[in-house]
Amino acid sequence: MNDTLLSVKNLYKHFDISGGFLDQIKFSQGRLKCEKTWVKAVNNVSFDLAAGETFSVVGESGCGKSTLGRTIMGLYPPNGGEISYRGSRIDGLDHKQLLPYRKKMQMVFQDPYASLNPRKTIRQALADPLRFHNPQLTEGEIKDRIDEVMLQVGSDPQWISRMPHEFSGGQRQRISIARALIVDPEFIVADEPISALDVSIQAQILNLMMDLQQQRNLAYLFIAHDLSVVEHLSDRVGVMYLGTVCELSETGILFEQPRHPYTQALMSAIPKLEGGASTHVRLKGEVPTPINLPSGCVFHGRCPYVNQRCIDEIPQLNRLDDGRQVACHGVEEGRI
Secondary structure, three states: OOOEEEEEEEEEEEEEOOOOHHHHEEEEOOEEEEOOOEEEEEEEEEEEEEOOOEEEEEOOOOOOHHHHHHHHOOOOOOOEEEEEEOOEEOOOOOHHHHHHHHOOEEEEOOOHHHHOOOOOOHHHHHHHHHHHHOOOOOHHHHHHHHHHHHHHOOOOHHHHHOOHHHOOHHHHHHHHHHHHHOOOOOEEEEEOOOOOOOHHHHHHHHHHHHHHHHHHOOEEEEEOOOHHHHHHHOOEEEEEEOOEEEEEEEHHHHHHOOOOHHHHHHHHOOOOOOOOOOOOOOOOOOOOOOOOOOOOOOOOOOOOOOOHHHHHOOOOOEEOOOOOEEOOHHHHHOOO
């Protein structure tokens, strides 16, 4: 991809939930064994993100969307794979080595109240990262920068003397976006930034994010449940199921004709105003646990097109003629 900003290749993130030594002791086949228990949250995920692009990640709760975003940001260390920013590997860097990238990579969290320090005023919340990354700035320059960013996100600069609890959810999310923008980033991970807000406020925040993207040429990794929002906001979409990407496509192509059975089920659940018979695809079974992933395709237990190959062999993302990538044996074989 031209002007690639972020590149993720074969990324894995697993969490050790084994507990203490005694919790790891298991009795199997007449012998005591020490076994670790892992939550396999992200498995073999790859994608590229261009400067100024919005790449959305969708899927059910627990599919690994937020873990993917936090691992890319360095909040979780990956267990495998590569993360590159403008061609430089950043997945193995320590805290000090990551500092030059912190200014360029920022995150907006789902709950703005939990992400703001309740004991700091808005001035402190905005000034601290600016002062840390730009120690050469004077206090007057810092104040001017804070006023500028507050106006950009549609907030009153006079609010900066207040505490986070004095604001509504929408106002706090604007302040969270201002905190991300204060260090002039190129890339923002937006982890469900509107899901905790009222519908009327959601539209305002989305419009704000789109305006800021045009003004600053920002790239977004947008994590969401709401497919109608994703369709409106995104350039490309990655569909995740149980820690894996099952389909990756340009937004228009994906919503017009989804190919993976799981994507088809997701799209069929979008409410429609038109009348007529329901086309909702009802999946059988339950979502498996990420502790014990199914063999082969992780979706085979709920897929209406499953065959023996799906049970035995893990599908790989294959590029189709229309440019999308799909990890499905049925699509590869022409059955779907």
